[in-house]
Amino acid sequence: MRDRLPDERIAALSLQILIDRDKCMGSGNCVFWAPGTFDLGDDGISVVLEPAEGEESKMFLAQEGCPTRAISLWRDGVEVTSP
Amino acid sequence: MMSASLDETVAETAPFDPFELQDTVTGDIRDPYPRMADLRRQSAVHFGNIDFTGSDDPEPPLVSEVPVPVSVFGHDEVVSVLRDDRTYSSTVYEGIMGVVMGPTILQMDAPRHKVQRALVSPAFRSRILERWETELVRSVVDDLIDAFAARGRADLVRELNFGFPVQVIARILGLPMVDYPKFQEWTIGLISVASNWDRAMAASEELRVYLTAVIEQRRRQPADDLISDLVVAEIEGERLSDEDILAFLRLLLPAGVETTYRATGNLLFGLLQHPEQLEALRNDRALFPQAFEESLRWEPPVTVILRKTLKDAVLGGVPIPANSDVGLFLGAANRDDRRYADPDTFDMFRQAQQHVGFGFGVHMCLGMHLARMEARVAVNAILDRLDDIRFDPDADDDPHIHGMAFRSPTSLPVCFSPR
Numbered sequence A: 001m002r003d004r005l006p007d008e009r010i011a012a013l014s015l016q017i018l019i020d021r022d023k024c025m026g027s028g029n030c031v032f033w034a035p036g037t038f039d040l041g042d043d044g045i046s047v048v049l050e051p052a053e054g055e056e057s058k059m060f061l062a063q064e065g066c067p068t069r070a071i072s073l074w075r076d077g078v079e080v081t082s083p
Numbered sequence B: 001m002m003s004a005s006l007d008e009t010v011a012e013t014a015p016f017d018p019f020e021l022q023d024t025v026t027g028d029i030r031d032p033y034p035r036m037a038d039l040r041r042q043s044a045v046h047f048g049n050i051d052f053t054g055s056d057d058p059e060p061p062l063v064s065e066v067p068v069p070v071s072v073f074g075h076d077e078v079v080s081v082l083r084d085d086r087t088y089s090s091t092v093y094e095g096i097m098g099v100v101m102g103p104t105i106l107q108m109d110a111p112r113h114k115v116q117r118a119l120v121s122p123a124f125r126s127r128i129l130e131r132w133e134t135e136l137v138r139s140v141v142d143d144l145i146d147a148f149a150a151r152g153r154a155d156l157v158r159e160l161n162f163g164f165p166v167q168v169i170a171r172i173l174g175l176p177m178v179d180y181p182k183f184q185e186w187t188i189g190l191i192s193v194a195s196n197w198d199r200a201m202a203a204s205e206e207l208r209v210y211l212t213a214v215i216e217q218r219r220r221q222p223a224d225d226l227i228s229d230l231v232v233a234e235i236e237g238e239r240l241s242d243e244d245i246l247a248f249l250r251l252l253l254p255a256g257v258e259t260t261y262r263a264t265g266n267l268l269f270g271l272l273q274h275p276e277q278l279e280a281l282r283n284d285r286a287l288f289p290q291a292f293e294e295s296l297r298w299e300p301p302v303t304v305i306l307r308k309t310l311k312d313a314v315l316g317g318v319p320i321p322a323n324s325d326v327g328l329f330l331g332a333a334n335r336d337d338r339r340y341a342d343p344d345t346f347d348m349f350r351q352a353q354q355h356v357g358f359g360f361g362v363h364m365c366l367g368m369h370l371a372r373m374e375a376r377v378a379v380n381a382i383l384d385r386l387d388d389i390r391f392d393p394d395a396d397d398d399p400h401i402h403g404m405a406f407r408s409p410t411s412l413p414v415c416f417s418p419r
C-alpha cells in the first residue's frame, strides 16, 4: 500500500477526493469500483492512493456506491456529484 | 450436489436431499416484478400486507395494536432508509433470524454494530481473500466440474452452484470436510424459520453444540482459519465473546451459502438467455464485474430486507409511525424506471450504477467481495472448460428464475462440447 497524504486530500486529475474517516465503515466498495484510486489501510479504513489513478467516472461510481456517504469529490473548492 | 469427496458421507446419513426443501423456503413465485412495478408507480411506499401470489382476494384486515407493515418499492426511498440507521433499526430481526442465530451483527444497531463489524471484517477484505481464490475456490469448482465435464450436459444448479459455496465457507471457517453435508442441511434448516419452526430450532441447536466445541478447541489451539482469528480479534480493548462468535458463525452459513449459489445461478441464467453477452464475456473476462453487478441488479437473490422505525418518520413524503416494520424491496428498487432505462432487461453493457442487491448503509453485505470472487471463479471455470455452452434444447424442463424472499433458477440444464 502506498502512503496517503496527511489530510487525505489529493489532486486526482482535477478532482479532489475527501474521505471522512468517521463515516467510513471499511466496506471496500470504493476499492471495487475504482481500484486505482482507493485502497483500504491497515485499520480497514479507506485511503486515497498517491498518486491516484483512474477515470473520473469510476470515482463518481465509488462516491455514489459508498454505503455511508464517506466520500466527497471536489472541483475548485466546490463539491460535485455524478454528472 | 455430489462430488467424489462427499459421496461417502452422504451415503451414511439419512437420505436427505436439501434441494427438495427449497420451495418451502423461497415461496413459489415466478415473476413478482410486474406487480412490484405497478405498486411503485402508485406510490414508492405502501401500507398493509401485500400478496404476490397473484390472487385477487383482499387481505384480511389486521386486528392488532401494532402499526401496519410498510413496504418500500422505490430506489431512492430504499437508499434513504438504509442510510438512516438511527431512524430505521435492524433490531427488527431479533424476533426472526435472531431466534435461530442468536444476537448477530445483522440485528445490531450503532454503536455495538460498528464495533462488532470491525472485529469480524478483516477476513472478508478483498486482499485477504486473494489467497483463497487459487488455493481453494478454483479447486472446489474444478472438482465439481470434473464430475460432469465428459458427459456433455449437466444441470449447473444441482451439479455445480449448489455444492461449491458451502465447501468454500466451511474451509474458510476451518471446519472438516466430512461435515459439509450437515452444514448444507443446517443452513436450509435455519432459513426455514418462517415456514418450519421445528426444523429451524433443531438446526440452530445442533449448530450450537457443534460450533461451541470447535470454538473451545480453537481457543486452546489456534489454527489457520477464521474461527481462530475471531477468538483472538481485538480492537481498542473490545473482543468477541463466545456467544458473539457462535451467533456470527450461525449467520455466516446461510448468509454466505444460500445467497452465493443463487447469485451465481441468476448470472448464468442471464448469460445463457443472452448468448451474445455470454460470448462477449468469454472473450473478455475483464467484463466479469459489470456482468455480475448487472445480474445482482436484475435478479438480486435476496429480494426483501427489513427495518423497524424507532421514531416517527417521513419517507418519500409519506409519514410512517414509530414502531412500524418496514420491508425494503431490493428487487423493486433495482428495477426502478426512474433510475434505470429498460429495467427488466439483463444488459451487462448498461452504464454501471450502484445497485442495492448487497443492501446499503452500515449493514451492506460483509461478504460481497467473497461472493464476487466466488462467482467470478465459477463462471471463469465454466467458460474455460465447457466450450459452446448453451441451454440444453432437449432438456425436459422449463428453467426459470423463481421465488419470493430468495430468488434463483429452478434448474440450468445446459449442453456443451465434451472434452
Ligand code: HEM
Pocket (backbone or CB within 6 Å): B105, B106, B107, B117, B169, B251, B252, B255, B256, B257, B259, B260, B263, B300, B301, B302, B305, B306, B356, B357, B358, B359, B360, B362, B363, B364, B365, B366, B367, B368, B370, B371, B372
Ligand atoms: C451474492 C451473494 C450475496 C448477496 C446477494 C448478499 C446480500 C446481502 C444483503 C442484502 C445484506 C444486507 C442485509 C440487511 O441490511 O438487512 C447482507 C448482509 C450480510 N451478508 Fe451478504 N450477501 C451475499 C453473500 C454473502 C457472503 C458470501 C457472506 C459471507 C461469507 C455474506 C455475509 C453477510 C453478513 C455477515 C451480513 C450482515 C452484515 C451486517 O449486518 O453488518 N454475504 N448480504
Ligand code: SF4
Pocket (backbone or CB within 6 Å): A019, A023, A024, A025, A026, A027, A028, A029, A030, A031, A038, A045, A046, A062, A065, A066, A067, A068, A069, A070, A071
Ligand atoms: S465505500 Fe465508503 S465506507 Fe466503504 S471503504 Fe470506501 S469510503 Fe469506506
